[in-house]
Amino acid sequence: MTDVLPDIPRLYTAIAEWIACIVYISLLKKKLHGWKLIGFVVLVLFAQATFLITTKDLPIVFWIPSMIVAIAMMFLFIYLSCEITLIEAGYFSVRAFVAAELVASFEWQIHYFLWKDEFENTFMASILLFSIVFVFSFGLIWIFERRLIPKEGKLNIRKREFLSTLTIGVAVFSISNLSFITSRTPFSGQYAQDILNIRTFVDLGGFAILYAYHIQINDLRVRHELQAMQTILRKQYEQYQQSKESIEIINYKYHDLKNQIIALKALKSPEERNKYLTQMEDEIKFYEAQNKTGNHVLDTLFTSKNLYCINNNITLTYVVDGTLLDNMEVMDICTIFGNALDNAIEYEKQIEDEEKRLIHVTLFKQKGFLMMKFENYFEDELYLVGGLPETTKKESHQHGYGLKSIRYTVQKYDGVVNIEKKGNWFEMKILMPLLK
Missing domain, CATH: 3.30.565.10 (Histidine kinase-like ATPase, C-terminal domain)
Structure with missing residues (x-):
């Protein structure tokens, strides 16, 4: 590559994954309430951030296993917080992970565009940009998701629907991160801005596909109820x-x-x-x-x-x-x-x-x-x-x-x-x- 692409801070990624889970937990029927829920939420943030930060410098061979563990933590966060089945927890975990990848990539792309030559001297501005992008993006996701999840917070996701969502999620993650592994493919970027563009737009497309699929599942559920x-x-x-x-x-x-x-x-x-x-x-x-x-x-x-x-x-x-x-x-x-x-x-x-x-x-x-x-x-x-x-x-x-x-x-x-x-x-x- 002709220019060096700084990695997205692991803390940013941890917070994005944590907030994405909270977005869906807030819309589902909860198992934990009050101080129990608050305490568990704080504990998960600490665990997620600690894990991602401590695995930052591991060899590339450990990158995929580390991401699998991170997703597993998101899965447990959603499953233990809500009264849902394992399949439903898996379904919402995939959607939360793709949403987190999209928001983190989007924020870092704007950050790189504004301050690519002065990453070390933009701490306060970075915090402000981070806050604005995360609040706006996850707020928008929450508004869209709220319209499609029933008031009782249950969609009765079946195994086939989960597997379809998982397949989409794996495909989106693989393509969006391909350039970080190798640039020697027809789908990889050669420059930092290209890599960020690919990642952000692939994540956006993946989230849009999952959202459209979610609409279809919801329509089928309503149609099934009417029938x-x-x-x-x-x-x-x-x-x-x-x-x-x-x-x-x-x-x-x-x-x-x-x-x-x-x-x-x-x-x-x-x-x-x-x-x-x-x-x-x-x-x-x-x-x-x-x-x-x-x-x-x-x-x-x-x-x-x-x-x-x-x-x-x-x-x-x-x-x-x-x-x-x-x-x-x-x-x-x-x-x-x-x-x-x-x-x-x-x-x-x-x-x-x-x-x-x-x-x-x-x-x-x-x-x-x-x-x-x-x-x-x-x-x-x-x-x-x-x-x-x-x-x-x-x-x-x-x-x-x-x-x-x-x-x-x-x-x-x-x-x-x-x-x-x-x-x-x-x-x-x-x-x-x-x-x-």
Whole structure:
């Protein structure tokens, strides 16, 4: 090379990697909070800076291993600070590393352009430039990333997506640093300014590619959620249609049986038979009456769910004014009540003590608002993510759409969903303006 290219100070690199991790940690669901998080953040900065500074003068053969260790430290920083999987931590570590490389290279390129002949006499100006570039660059990255990471801080990154990101990250790092190893390739720079240009622009292109890929992952996640919710909507509506047909058959049988009872009572028969038949008729009348809510859709849903509850030794009770839902679409009623009851039933089936398998539903008018309340006996701890219970099932990205579809449907009517635990009861309240 015709001019000497001073290395980026290792302290600059350490701080860039540290801040890049903090950018993503601030947007993810955190495992550590308060002073624990602050103490851990300070400890990581000290460890990162110490490691990079002490490995500065090692032979070139140790450069790649040292960078791998530095990335591993970033990985542990993100993983131990946030409630994410190992794959998600790896995904965000790669993105943080590329972002750190970009900002450090960008700052040093400006520095070299301004003071390439007087590196020893620019301490205060260097600190000022360093501060401005780092604050501006990482602030901009934070703003862009904030738009694409969900409020609950989880993207459910899968192995394939991580491997794609890792491949991009390795390619970007290799090409951007190729000139520091050898200038005897078609992709290497011969002069200091060329090397900095190559590094900065390759890092910028790599970060742009990773960001575009991140947008694609986010779009696919949203599309998957919408498809899953639409599937649930169709499923609930199909269940309603099937239940409606089954209940119509039951009603036909009921009327047939009622006529048979009348015929039997007209015959001369023993007193005990009359007494037994009278009791049967009273029970049938009671069964018919208890499923009348004033809304035929709710009648069908409650009858179907109640029959299932009886078969599984679950007590389902409800006090519902179905007339309040006369102006709600049939599919929306199915979505709200079908999913809410299905979730409650699924949980109650797991309770060993059958006397505690309790579900209660209320629907009433309150001061110009419509109130729906779904309650079921609940023995576990309740953890909320984005206002909804965190699923305990494996493959969590495939579950939880029932409650999301309820919230989505309620929002169509300008309503809100509130979930909480009161004692040993899981309670979901839905409040919306009265339907007109």
